[in-house]
Amino acid sequence: MTTLQLQINGRAVSAAGDATVLEAIRSAGLQVPTLCHLDGLTPVGACRLCLVVIEGHPKLEPACVTAVADGMVVHTHTPELDTYRRMAVELFFAEGNHVCAVCVANGACELQAVAVEVGMDHSRFPYQYPRRQVDASHPLFSLDHHRCILCTRCVRVCDEIEAVHVWDVGYRGSSCSIIAGLDQPWGEVAACTNCGKCVDVCPTGALFRKEDGSGEKQPHPERAHQLVEARTEHHWHNQ
Amino acid sequence: MGVSWRCCDATACRAAGAAALRQRLEAEVGADRVKPVGCLRLCGMGPLAAADHADGSTELVAGVAGERRLDLAHPFFLLQRSVVLERCGLVNPDSIDDAIAQGAYAALDRCRQLAPQAVIEQVARSGLRGRGGAGYPTGRKWQLVAAQASPTRAVVCNADEGDPGAFMDRAVLEGDPHRLLEGMAIAAHAVGAAEAFIYVRAEYPLAIERLRTAIGAAEARGVLAGLPIQLRIGAGAYVCGEETALLHSIEGGRGTPRPRPPYPAVSGLWGLPTLINNVETFAAVPAILREGGDWYAAMGTATSKGTKVFALSGAIPHTGLIEVEMGTSLRTIVEAMGQSPPGQVKAVQTGGPSGGCVPAALLDTPVDYESLQSLGSIMGSGGMVVIDGAMAMPELARYFMRFCVDESCGKCLPCRAGTVQLAQLLDRFVERRATAADLVQLEQLCGMVKATSLCGLGQSAPNPVLSTLRFFRAEYEAAISAPVVP
Numbered sequence: 001m002t003t004l005q006l007q008i009n010g011r012a013v014s015a016a017g018d019a020t021v022l023e024a025i026r027s028a029g030l031q032v033p034t035l036c037h038l039d040g041l042t043p044v045g046a047c048r049l050c051l052v053v054i055e056g057h058p059k060l061e062p063a064c065v066t067a068v069a070d071g072m073v074v075h076t077h078t079p080e081l082d083t084y085r086r087m088a089v090e091l092f093f094a095e096g097n098h099v100c101a102v103c104v105a106n107g108a109c110e111l112q113a114v115a116v117e118v119g120m121d122h123s124r125f126p127y128q129y130p131r132r133q134v135d136a137s138h139p140l141f142s143l144d145h146h147r148c149i150l151c152t153r154c155v156r157v158c159d160e161i162e163a164v165h166v167w168d169v170g171y172r173g174s175s176c177s178i179i180a181g182l183d184q185p186w187g188e189v190a191a192c193t194n195c196g197k198c199v200d201v202c203p204t205g206a207l208f209r210k211e212d213g214s215g216e217k218q219p220h221p222e223r224a225h226q227l228v229e230a231r232t233e234h235h236w237h238n239q
Numbered sequence: 240m241g242v243s244w245r246c247c248d249a250t251a252c253r254a255a256g257a258a259a260l261r262q263r264l265e266a267e268v269g270a271d272r273v274k275p276v277g278c279l280r281l282c283g284m285g286p287l288a289a290a291d292h293a294d295g296s297t298e299l300v301a302g303v304a305g306e307r308r309l310d311l312a313h314p315f316f317l318l319q320r321s322v323v324l325e326r327c328g329l330v331n332p333d334s335i336d337d338a339i340a341q342g343a344y345a346a347l348d349r350c351r352q353l354a355p356q357a358v359i360e361q362v363a364r365s366g367l368r369g370r371g372g373a374g375y376p377t378g379r380k381w382q383l384v385a386a387q388a389s390p391t392r393a394v395v396c397n398a399d400e401g402d403p404g405a406f407m408d409r410a411v412l413e414g415d416p417h418r419l420l421e422g423m424a425i426a427a428h429a430v431g432a433a434e435a436f437i438y439v440r441a442e443y444p445l446a447i448e449r450l451r452t453a454i455g456a457a458e459a460r461g462v463l464a465g466l467p468i469q470l471r472i473g474a475g476a477y478v479c480g481e482e483t484a485l486l487h488s489i490e491g492g493r494g495t496p497r498p499r500p501p502y503p504a505v506s507g508l509w510g511l512p513t514l515i516n517n518v519e520t521f522a523a524v525p526a527i528l529r530e531g532g533d534w535y536a537a538m539g540t541a542t543s544k545g546t547k548v549f550a551l552s553g554a555i556p557h558t559g560l561i562e563v564e565m566g567t568s569l570r571t572i573v574e575a576m577g578q579s580p581p582g583q584v585k586a587v588q589t590g591g592p593s594g595g596c597v598p599a600a601l602l603d604t605p606v607d608y609e610s611l612q613s614l615g616s617i618m619g620s621g622g623m624v625v626i627d628g629a630m631a632m633p634e635l636a637r638y639f640m641r642f643c644v645d646e647s648c649g650k651c652l653p654c655r656a657g658t659v660q661l662a663q664l665l666d667r668f669v670e671r672r673a674t675a676a677d678l679v680q681l682e683q684l685c686g687m688v689k690a691t692s693l694c695g696l697g698q699s700a701p702n703p704v705l706s707t708l709r710f711f712r713a714e715y716e717a718a719i720s721a722p723v724v725p
Contacts, residue, residue, distance in 0.1 A: 046693065059690070088652055088653065168493070174644065174647070
């Protein structure tokens with residue numbers, strides 16, 4: 001594998017020839033916030049938090065789906081990027097009903113962490129207070145649509161790793177929501193294997209185990225990557 | 240020899256009573272002397288019928304009883320330069336014999352004698368740019384697809400026209416469907432594609448019906464030389480006009496865009512290198528191959544060659560379909576062709592929800608890709624809506640923003656949630672209860688949605704706001720209810 005040289009925030013960084021800009025940023029010990037991205041799942045470039053400036057590119061580029069190139073000059077934090085990131089987090093908070101104090105993911109929530117990271121303590125955009133549902137039809141888990149940020153990690157983990165495709169996205173625009181089966185109550189979808197991978201990778205309190213109370217959810221987003229790695233490297237066969 | 244009639248049988252005239260007009264004419268001169276055709280251009284006056292007299296003269300009449308005689312020497316007709324629409328209004332769209340008799344598939348036959356590279360060379364020489372809006376050089380796109388290593392490639396026609404105020408592609412599909420098939424077959428030959436798809440929205444039932452008939456006839460006649468052309472009917476989502484979303488939809492997936500690169504030219508339909516062009520782009524190709532790229536390049540401006548079809552509508556007496564040379568000024572189109580009295584136009588909206596407004600003071604702007612872009616508008620696919628003084632600009636901006644709210648696919652945050660907030664901010668201006676802070680937030684959020692959205696829908700959604708802010712800022716400021724305290 002070829003190694004490419006690039007510059008990130010003025011620092012010389014080496015990256016594998018097939019790496020993404022996000023991987024290069026992280027391998028250099030630098031940070032850029034993400035919500036829809038999860039190692040092990042196909043990147044979708046939907047949350048737009050990892051947008052970076054690449055010199056010579058007319059537009060901002062999502063680091064998660066942009067391939068590195070030799071000599072690339074990347075900036076992860078400019079005043080413009082910082083402003084847009086903060087606005088993006090404000091929009092996330094304004095479009096759902098994110099009340100941290102009574103959330104199962106309080107303290108372990110990636111949206112909350114990103115808000116702290118970008119310095120957002122309130123949204124300047126009016127809260128939309130959408131009327132959404134809680135789907136508690138599954139015997140083990142629940143889905144609280146109020147806290148869903150449509151990152152589609154659950155959709156992808158179920159499709160790509162569990163290979164079941166219980167989840168998908170239904171409807172359009174601000175009416176978009178995660179749907180189970182053919183837009184059925186989750187508990188009625190016979191295909192669900194109760195594996196809980198969707199709950200493990202959910203960045204917020206949208207998907208949770210029924211026994212979890214406020215602040216008790218323990219997400220395991222790293223498991224998706226571990227599973228992919230284990231399958232690729234045949235860990236089980238080697239035992 | 241008596242008179243023979245051509246009756247417009249396209250959607251707009253049908254809605255205005257074309258069937259009654261045709262029945263009347265058939266009763267008068269006999270059914271064999273009345274031919275259904277596509278758009279006769281002056282849609283706002285429909286239903287329309289053209290009388291071809293034995294002496295070679297033509298008359299155009301309008302109204303269910305044919306009660307109005309239209310002046311064919313009017314600039315509306317005289318200033319048209321028909322290339323894409325050269326057979327539209329002349330041929331029976333349901334008759335392949337009629338189309339062939341009037342030249343259809345001749346260019347395809349000739350281009351089969353040419354090496355694919357020679358075909359691409361002619362398209363490149365013509366200077367034709369994508370008529371779907373973005374204006375990417377067509378020859379370069381074809382070259383890119385042809386150069387891919389894959390043994391097979393696909394050709395896709397984007398017929399998902401959905402901009403408010405746009406009906407150019409529908410006119411081509413309803414008036415001369417064989418022209419599109421011929422253009423696509425030429426493209427398939429040029430890029431080495433083994434299959435072709437037309438993606439058209441279900442809101443165009445007549446266009447779909449005519450395409451089905453045309454494809455069936457062309458296959459039965461063998462003129463497509465074995466190229467299978469499949470129709471794919473979209474449920475009607477504006478975002479499906481975005482090329483990657485359109486491809487997902489053809490594949491049977493949810494119509495959502497994905498980040499590019501890879502561009503469809505490299506990895507498109509089912510991973511194949513895919514050539515995707517708009518209806519008007521393909522429809523220009525047969526004429527280019529017939530007359531040569533240089534002939535086409537002689538029309539238009541230095542950077543925008545050839546002709547462009549516009550759907551002219553709004554506050555003007557003459558509304559309909561026009562095809563003019565690139566570089567024609569907006570004033571010529573609106574005042575001469577559209578017959579708007581001088582001084583009555585406030586602005587011209589071009590490019591639909593992705594476009595913007597050109598104010599009356601700049602009506603001398605030539606219509607070409609760069610000139611419109613420099614004013615914060617775009618050519619777009621060719622919708623052109625004339626606005627008069629009765630329309631308040633924040634309200635116009637809100638109309639387009641609400642359209643984007645409804646049509647956002649919801650995949651990326653700035654478009655899904657940002658357009659909602661923008662529409663609500665615009666509510667405050669329309670209802671004249673905005674604050675100075677709202678104006679600041681409106682501009683900031685426009686900038687953020689434009690810079691950070693995933694696809695063209697979101698990236699261009701703020702354009703109607705930004706362009707009206709640029710030229711009609713006073714209207715926004717007048718809507719601020721509480722004056723700023725220094």
